[in-house]
Amino acid sequence: MENGERVELSRGLSLTHLMMMGMGMMIGAGVFVATGIAIGFAGPGGILVAFALNGLIAFFSAMSFAELASALPTAGGAYTYIDEAFKGLIGFISGWMNWFALTVAGSLYAITFATYTVFLLEGTSWFTNLNLEHELVIKLLALAIALVFVAINYIGVSETGSIENLITLGQMGTLAFIGLFSIYYIFVHPEKLAHFNDFVPNGWDKVLMAMGFTYVGFEGYEVIAHAGEEAVNPKETVPKAILYSVVAVTATYILFAFAAIVGAEPGNVPLTEWFAELGPVGMGEAIKDLMPYGGLLITLAAIFSSTSALNATIYSSTRVLFAISRDGRLPSFFSRIHPVRRVPHYALFASSLIILSVALIFPIEDVAASADIVFLLIFLLVNAAVIRIRNERGDELDYGFQMPYFPYIPLLAILFQAVLSLWVFNVSPTAWAITLTWVAIGLIVYKSYRGARVERFKSEREKVFEEEVEAGARYRIVVAVSNERTAPVLVRYAERIAKQVNGELFVISVVTVPEQTPLEEARQFADGARKVLRVARESVSGDVRVEGIIYYSHSVYRGIMSAVRDKRADLLILGWEGRSRWSKYVLGSNLDRIVRDAPCNVIVIKPGETERKEKVERILFPTRGGRNASKAAELVGLLAESYGANVTVLTVSEAKMNLDAVLQRIPNARLEVRGGNVIEGILRECQKHDLLIMGATREPLFRRLIFGEVPEKVASKCRKTVLLVKINRGIRARINRLVGRRE
Known part of the structure; x- marks a missing residue:
């Protein structure tokens, strides 16, 4: 609000624009390298089943994202939703993993660009005559393209929305054309259906491996939630765009995989073994066999997809690290803005360092598997977040979309994503070692970097008074007060219990502001809460330790529950004025949920x-x-x-x-x-x-x-x-x- 005028982002993104964003992020480079590798161990039928089931699981998670985006349209991204639901360690680790997932995905896209560029160059005589080591060339090209886009992000070149939409249409159009051509092709060459005779040659457990290994191709739709503030009618268009994009991309992937299977010319070698030998370029070889100029077509699609996705992931990973630092959970220099370029240059440097290191050190299978594991775990946490937010805040949020069969859909998604993430171990144990090492580093950072967390909490609470007593394990009683008349009553009963058990009191009052208002602004409305706490203090005899704390929150429920968790309360004491004859709640909308959910004993007076x-x-x-x-x-x-x-x-x-x-x-x-x-x-x-x-x-x-x-x-x-x-x-x-x- 400036000079009495509200400042908002222009809402110009339609349903079509949002779908383009989501599909553009989903059809990144992963499908071009992961599909061929997955056919190599899951077989022709296994990859189709894997894509169909992955699409279903992604649809389940997409419903969670759609619900959260419709209820919190100004918030976006997995980190934001998970942190909103859990905060603390889980909130930090989700952001830490989200940052890592994006950087690893960036490494995958750089390697994909390099792999398919070499695949294209192999058809030229001058490149063959150089007699270069392919793996070395791929690593150097990956390094070069990554550095180019790091420089682009540092210079601050803006993305052009119309160009991004054209690239997305090109990606979708190319894959859809190849898939539709394969249907025509099968009518002309029905004998190609024999490739499906050995439907799942290596067992159904390999289908689970393929699902986990290709799941990276189903992430990206969550970027639609980032655009909540700029979408036309976000409560309707954002959920639709998320769900429609998942359905469209899943159908495209199935067609694309079908095209590769019927187009492949393995000769006397079993189809599955043929794909296993070719690895990352298996898709390219199969499409080259399918149609004239197929190799060129698929290579250009892979190159354009990988460069577009690489630019987006460098940008996104930098902003996630910037956001974590700005929230006070990492050193503040990561959120510094370059005075000339106006970009978070330290965050960009840190993200780029990981992208380059992973791309240079690890094989593409390990890079892809690492991205799969981390994205599966993040989506698992998002599904847990939607359950918690609906249960704790369902009455206070205005949902534009609510998933059916709640909470069974997110619970199923959590189960499947946990199983798939574990099954990726069979593809790449190294990927799990990388992931666990990164989480361990995150835990060390979280435990050691305390100053930033204290700084963050300054905007969430204010200590009004405190009486120090001897340290030691004590029975902790939190008393929530809101008005001067009942505060002394609640505190007197709390003090009597505290005296009997050698306990201590935490008298808290909650000051709330709307969701769109920063918590820092709540301080200007805290005079009434300070007065209530002083009145409560005057009613205490002084025989027990007492602290008076104001919590700033977006709801009374969250403020009181934060106090209960922060103080590790054994007992929570609340006041009740009596039931209104017209209310659908017994104690009140906030009190009902607090009494139900508090992780301690509760007394309502x-x-x-x-x-x-x-x-x-x-x-x-x-x-x-x-x-x-x-x-x-x-x-x-x-x-x-x-x-x-x-x-x-x-x-x-x-x-x-x-x-x-x-x-x-x-x-x-x-x-x-x-x-x-x-x-x-x-x-x-x-x-x-x-x-x-x-x-x-x-x-x-x-x-x-x-x-x-x-x-x-x-x-x-x-x-x-x-x-x-x-x-x-x-x-x-x-x-x-x-x-x-x-x-």
């Missing part, structure tokens, strides 16, 4: 008439027993000991309950058994007591309920202060939430 009394003398704890009830009873016992209060354990049921575990955790508790209506019975007993504490119950029919029907109805009607306790059930609870089950 609804203040009532109890707060007018000077002392709590009688506590009511209704329960029907069970493992969670006995754990909740421990908190009841702590508060009873703190107040010196008597506890009544109440069960309203005709059936006999075993409450021994509950009574053992509350010394001197009195057991009362009542019959009749449960809710009415508890409310009657509430009138004789000062404080009501209830635990969560399991009621599968009420999926939207957090604690269960009885506790929530009683809490809404009871006039005394009510504490609703939810015990954390760990990994089992997370699995249940993932598949939509009630805990």
Whole structure:
């Protein structure tokens, strides 16, 4: 916003433009070298099945990208989405791997350019007469073309969108023409179908190897998400462009592979062995046999594709490294801009160094396999991110597209991508060694480079006050406060528990700004939060350690969950004003999700008439027993000991309950058994007591309920202060939430 005017990017990219971007990135150099190699171990039928199944898996992941792009159209790229969902170590490693994946892909494209250039030159007599070592020439050409495009990126020559579109149309048109010609060719030479007689000669496990090895040809559509801010009607056009481009490219690949198989002239050598011997240039030789000038046609397509993709990956890898540095996760010099060229020159140099090193040192099979592994792992994390973002933020985001059969589609994609990435080991153990080494380096960088992470967090939180006490493992209680009236109530209960367990308090308040507003801008709205924290501080007696922290976030949910994770909370305490009769939520849209997802025990406090009394003398704890009830009873016992209060354990049921575990955790508790209506019975007993504490119950029919029907109805009607306790059930609870089950 400048001088009262909103500044936005021009939205001029149509559905066609976006599809051109996606297909142009997908049809890079990988398909020209990887397809022939894959036929060499998977066979003619195996490669067609591999491309079809890869297209399906890519379509699953494309739906994840489409959903995320429609909900967050101003954000783009795998790193952004993964970091949005997980942050911390996973967010950093995703960016670290994304950078590496792009640089390795750049090496693959440089080698592909060199391989097919030599393939073209081999047909000339002057090149043959030079009697040069082909591998040496390929390495030198790869180095040369990479340096050319590094120089282009350094000089800052802008890409011309119309030229890029023409190259994409040329790529698609060439491959589609070759594929369609092969269909005509098969009518003229039906005997060529005999090449499919040995459909999968080496077993179906080789199909999995081919899928993993050729998956690099199915990445690239994610670039469409980068253009969310410049797309016309992004919530509709971006998802469509992503899905349509995957379908179009998959069909093109299948046709292209079919053309190579029917066009090949292996002589007396089995087809699979023929492709295995030729390796990276197998596709070129097969298309040369298929049609007049086929070798020239496929070579030019490979050269144009590889140079276009090489330029794009150098540009993209540089920007990813720049973004990680700008986020404060790597040294700041990587995000410096050259004063004259206006490019991130240090990031460009680092990316170029990896591209050149990998291209010079490793064979093309290892380079391609490394790119496959890293892209598979990144897409796996994106599918995990879409599940987490939908579960945690689904109510607050405006989706233009939501995938069907959620979460089963991303879960299937995660499973397949994990299997394929592991299966690539059979193609190239070296590729896995490279990948693991890179991840290990990333872990070392993440652990050692602490200064940058601290700097990043300065914009996300602000410490208002702190009382230092002796160090050591302590029970940690996070109290979330939002208004001056209820803050003292929540803090007083938290302090009583902390005193009993030698714990410490973290009183937090969340200040939010919209998604499109940087978190740094939230500081100007923090005066109210600072005042609430000071009021909360004044209500603490001073016998426990207390910190007051403001969290800046794009939602209350994320702010509180960040605090719980940062402080490794054992207990989270929240306030509840009571249920609105018109709301579809029990506690509120944010509180419902926080209570459901918090990785710790939770107490929700609804203040009532109890707060007018000077002392709590009688506590009511209704329960029907069970493992969670006995754990909740421990908190009841702590508060009873703190107040010196008597506890009544109440069960309203005709059936006999075993409450021994509950009574053992509350010394001197009195057991009362009542019959009749449960809710009415508890409310009657509430009138004789000062404080009501209830635990969560399991009621599968009420999926939207957090604690269960009885506790929530009683809490809404009871006039005394009510504490609703939810015990954390760990990994089992997370699995249940993932598949939509009630805990």
